[in-house]
């Protein structure tokens with residue numbers, strides 16, 4: 177049994193340690209000795225702290241020209257060359273294990289088909305939720321017809337930022353700098369902060385939960401960059417935590433997927449996730465609700481998830497829901513309904529206050545709670561919580577207020593979940 181490892185960074189190093197320590201166990205599962213091919217890296221001369229006697233190469237030909245390789249584990253990350261390598265491997269009838277959420281979200285359907293055609297496997301437990309065994313639970317336990325909705329905190333970086341802003345009472349920019357120093361955030365944090373990372377993950381989860389595929393470019397997403405410390409503190413006083421919530425739901429046979437900063441009631445288990453932890457809440461039609469949580473990233477938790485795929489490769493007990501995917505019929509976002517939180521600043525005059533309330537009324541937006549705070553220079557802050565409203569009413573309201581009123585400023589508006 178010959179295995180090729182592509183990438184020897186954080187996760188690759190952790191996995192190599194696990195393989196090295198469990199060689200006898202793996203050999204028993206494989207009913208054959210385990211051999212590791214030269215490991216593919218980018219910088220051949222980089223100093224590495226690895227155990228065991230393993231060869232390293234920066235020449236992918238060594239791997240792709242070796243007819244003895246049965247399995248490739250891709251831990252490079254990013255789109256290219258990872259996509260080309262995975263596709264080539266599957267076409268060459270070599271099974272693949274990967275932790276690459278971008279590739280699986282964007283090309284998962286195509287790659288799964290190639291795997292099926294070539295009678296090989298493509299597994300990716302580590303691509304979502306880091307060390308939380310999500311797919312093995314979902315695939316083996318739930319049926320797609322049972323699942324009503326899934327809600328997740330799937331991005332450790334943004335959860336760390338939001339938690340630290342609240343705990344240390346500092347701005348998002350300050351936390352980001354610290355997170356980058358600690359290695360919790362990338363030097364270019366766009367994919368995390370703007371919600372792309374969470375979007376890739378919810379697409380993959382939704383595929384397993386609903387046995388449908390979702391086109392990446394058709395989905396809505398917003399990140400946490402607009403969330404201020406003030407929003408976090410006000411939400412806290414009102415009994416909520418702000419989280420970057422990933423959501424997938426079936427509504428009247430249509431599917432709704434979304435990534436948005438959202439107010440969650442403090443009692444919600446997702447609201448209680450601190451730092452880089454991830455969690456997933458699965459609501460079923462008749463089996464009750466399930467909550468999974470754990471380390472969303474990190475060398476060993478993630479390596480353990482890759483190792484779980486490796487074990488499954490030998491014992492083959494995975495029952496993937498994703499072999500024959502149907503295209504998901506997406507719900508028109510304009511008819512989706514949510515409760516909203518508004519943070520509005522306005523000149524403190526009776527007329528303006530009346531006008532603002534009138535605009536809410538015109539859009540048939542019912543106000544559930546309103547908190548007024550006096551600000552400096554005759555300004556007033558209004559925190560408004562609404563009843564459920566349609567997305568297009570929200571957009572109309574924001575547009576009208578921004579265009580019509582010089583002295584009303586919508587500082588922020590966020591979704592509230594679970595009212």
Ligand SMILES: NC(=O)c1ccc[n+]([C@@H]2O[C@H](COP(=O)([O-])OP(=O)(O)OC[C@H]3O[C@@H](n4cnc5c(N)ncnc54)[C@H](OP(=O)(O)O)[C@@H]3O)[C@@H](O)[C@H]2O)c1
Nearest residue numbers: 183184185186187217218219251252253275276473474478
């Ligand atoms: N880190 C986590 O906590 C975590 C959690 C969940 C999922 N993941 C996923 O796991 C995968 C690996 O992440 P990681 O954190 O281990 O990444 P990493 O530390 O950046 O390591 C990447 C590895 O890939 C190699 N590499 C990069 N470009 C290459 C190229 N063009 N050709 C050959 N090798 C190349 C690098 O080589 P050099 O060593 O020579 O630079 C390095 O060994 C990613 O898909 C990531 O999204 C990571």
